[in-house]
Amino acid sequence: MEGTTRKRSLLKVIVLGDSGVGKTSLMNQYVYNKFSQRYKATIGADFVTKEVQIDDKQVTLQIWDTAGQERFQSLGSAFYRGAECCVLVYDVNAHKSFETLNTWREEFLKQVDPAAPGNFPFILLGNKIDKDGGNSRVVSERQAKEWCASRANIPYFETSAKEGYNVDEAFLCVARAALANE
Numbered sequence: 001m002e003g004t005t006r007k008r009s010l011l012k013v014i015v016l017g018d019s020g021v022g023k024t025s026l027m028n029q030y031v032y033n034k035f036s037q038r039y040k041a042t043i044g045a046d047f048v049t050k051e052v053q054i055d056d057k058q059v060t061l062q063i064w065d066t067a068g069q070e071r072f073q074s075l076g077s078a079f080y081r082g083a084e085c086c087v088l089v090y091d092v093n094a095h096k097s098f099e100t101l102n103t104w105r106e107e108f109l110k111q112v113d114p115a116a117p118g119n120f121p122f123i124l125l126g127n128k129i130d131k132d133g134g135n136s137r138v139v140s141e142r143q144a145k146e147w148c149a150s151r152a153n154i155p156y157f158e159t160s161a162k163e164g165y166n167v168d169e170a171f172l173c174v175a176r177a178a179l180a181n182e
């Protein structure tokens with residue numbers, strides 16, 4: 001079983017966070033280099049895939065998005081099953097989305113029930129840093145880093161799906177973490 005997984009190098013990643021923080025936009029920017037200002041709830045495919053080169057290894061990232069149903073317990077068990085890395089996203093301009101992070105993290109751990117929950121790879125993205133030139137920001141980088149430090153040093157990236165800022169860098173870290181957890 002483990003050998004089969006290793007050969008395919010298909011890595012499942014799921015993206016969680018409150019509605020409107022930019023999860024779908026981040027994925028679209030990463031996979032298609034596209035950004036749309038228009039708000040649309042996620043419909044259609046459960047996941048998108050992207051081929052990634054990590055050192056001398058070719059892997060396929062399978063990134064799962066919530067279908068516009070960001071309420072706890074509305075995501076089925078198939079959504080969570082087999083995830084190798086979990087990306088948590090909040091909006092640096094919306095404090096509530098930062099406060100909810102822990103609930104998302106705990107819901108993930110409850111659903112996936114990994115053998116070593118303290119070591120499971122999460123990555124935190126603080127998105128929309130471009131908004132209003134930074135004037136509407138309400139969560140500081142320091143606050144976010146403190147949150148990460150108190151949870152086994154979760155890697156943290158500040159991103160803009162709109163401008164494509166730090167998106168590739170963040171997902172490369174995600175791919176590496178998922179591969180290490182394969």
Ligand code: GDP
Pocket residue numbers: 017018019020021022023024025026036037038039040041042127128129130131159160161162163
């Ligand atoms: P989701 O509900 O988490 O999937 O969020 P969406 O990706 O649908 O984005 C919600 C809204 O925020 C949309 O109107 C996006 O255009 C906008 N948005 C997403 N990312 C950014 C960003 O980095 N900067 C700005 N200014 N707006 C963004």
Ligand code: MG
Pocket residue numbers: 023024025041042065066068
């Ligand atoms: Mg969405």
